[in-house]
Amino acid sequence: MRFFKTKIVFKGYYGQLNTGDDAFVEVGNWGVQHYWNVRDVRFLSRKENLPITVNPSKGFPLPIPKTYNLQQKLLIHNTEHFIFAGGSTFGGVPVGGIKDMVLRSKRKNKNIKIGAIGVSIGPFKSSLQEKRVAEYLKHMDFVSVRDNRSFDFVNSINLDYNPVNSFDLAALLPQIYQSHSTAKPQNQQNVIGVSICNYESYIKNGALDKEVRRNKFILNLLVDINRNFEGVFRFFIFNGNAEVGDEQLTREIIQKSGVRNYEIISYNRNTKTTWNTIKECDVMISTRLHASIFACFADVPFFLIEYHRKCTDFLNDVGYLQNYRLYDGDMEVKEASSKILEIINDPNAYMPPKNKLEMVEKAELNFTSIKIN
Template identity: 25%
Template structure:
């Protein structure tokens, strides 16, 4: 059901060794030494770049953590995801809607918890406004059945629409001995729900530059990337494109689809745009996570409504305009002191001015300076979960 040993994943530096348990360092242990399996749960396997990126990062971090073997539950068949976990009898039904799909996923979740020594909710809005309470309860309950510690890393928590929902998620969160969230709003949400504030280690993607170095073409052109998944931003984006084209601020525009929603909306914007001076091409996230990273990191500017299109751009110092369609987008800009409108529906003129200013700035070639710190923190967190029961070492906030 899973790859039996941990290899260095693509993009991990060559000095990173495969994860091995302490017993493997003993020459007498031989080839039968065993690793600690950690099952990672998220929205993996739904062909969404941001969620698949979490799987890639958790796999890479685990490969750098001695003694850990990751099981990325439900992962997509992306080139870089070499440690997916699927239940063979349920795999064909994994993405199906309705009762059959729900049963297949539930059986897979329970099997993964059973196979693992520890369980981690890894990355994303797994405890957010639209999160599945039944999913969270199932994983925690299965962990209790099989005596597996359950933790959460790089997640968002809240906002909760009702006190009842907050209390229900509070019960789930209190069942987890280790929680590390990705933003300050989630710190307050967990504290309000449980009475205890978690560590804020930020989003998993903040460690990406310490794991992967993007490929850059020697003949780089000035490129504007557009990746939009909501139709109500169409007019603002077309206004931006009209200004960029008329003033020749870039050489090309690349319309990028990062998930199923982006395919239709970004495609419609591409068809409505009639360029006079810039070239146009399209790109759709397919089987390679790092191919998307390469594209974002090499751009002159990114205009997106996708949070992880913005975060990846930010950590590789690509100027970005993020449409803040929900709270977590505005919080990302706020937490990182980034410029740009934070209201859900900014005016076309504000958007045009902001992108024009971003393109006028001199491009920095310095990677996000705290990436190694984040990677170290995530490694420590995963190592602690893998050695649950050992004396706790405090994580930095």
């Protein structure tokens, strides 16, 4: 049983070939050591599925097939802190799900503490789920949310503890990677990063008409930019899952757009490699939220399609210039193309989000505002 005694167990959408969630593993694993001086931490995922992180991450203790559900239960029962870390993980509390399981364990073992850092609360799947989430939060020991809208919600339900108004964990990646801006080598060709996804296709009852419109906007935007752009388009596969990932859509968009000078950056388990490849771009155009978050904090100009409330929350909180907002693909294509090409031709024309430094400080609150005994 000693294999399963752990100071902290982290839960999120880990080990699913998704770069955005890989970033939460990177930051969570670094943060517990840097801020809390804790090294005894595990992530609920198979070790081979976890990303390659600066500080090696630990998953399930034993690599034995068909035992992972049992190992999950043993880890929950034997940990001191169970923490949901990163992402939109509080849209509901499914009966019999992991949240349910952890709370039942807490009721049996009063010593376990349940918390969350860098999460969004909502949007809710139903009014019932909203009530269940509110009730669940009251049983937790601490919550740190990544956007103002979530903070307004947790503040409205009279918790016995003080919730923390923080920010997305990925804003701390520059500290981990010791990332600093560097001058671009002369005569290096310009690079436009692109990251797209079919979000509506892989959620229940997704708005497929909106997805078709978004993809058409991206397609027309690339076609228009390509007429006046002599550099390379760099397409990022942020989600490498064979069923719900980005590759098929990305290849379709490339083929339909007619761009010839392009490269495809496949999903990479090494998050730092993806970060560095984005940092080389002159501009990022994305539907994937974390492609824009990476770009933002790597000091790369970015344009984000607001396909989800979390995208809008991010842009609002970081202080993104209204003049650059694509909204949900609502800006005129030629206007968007003109703004992007203006930045390509004159990088000094770009006005970065005004709250970036403040958001890095708020991201640190995920760790500095919470005490782990």
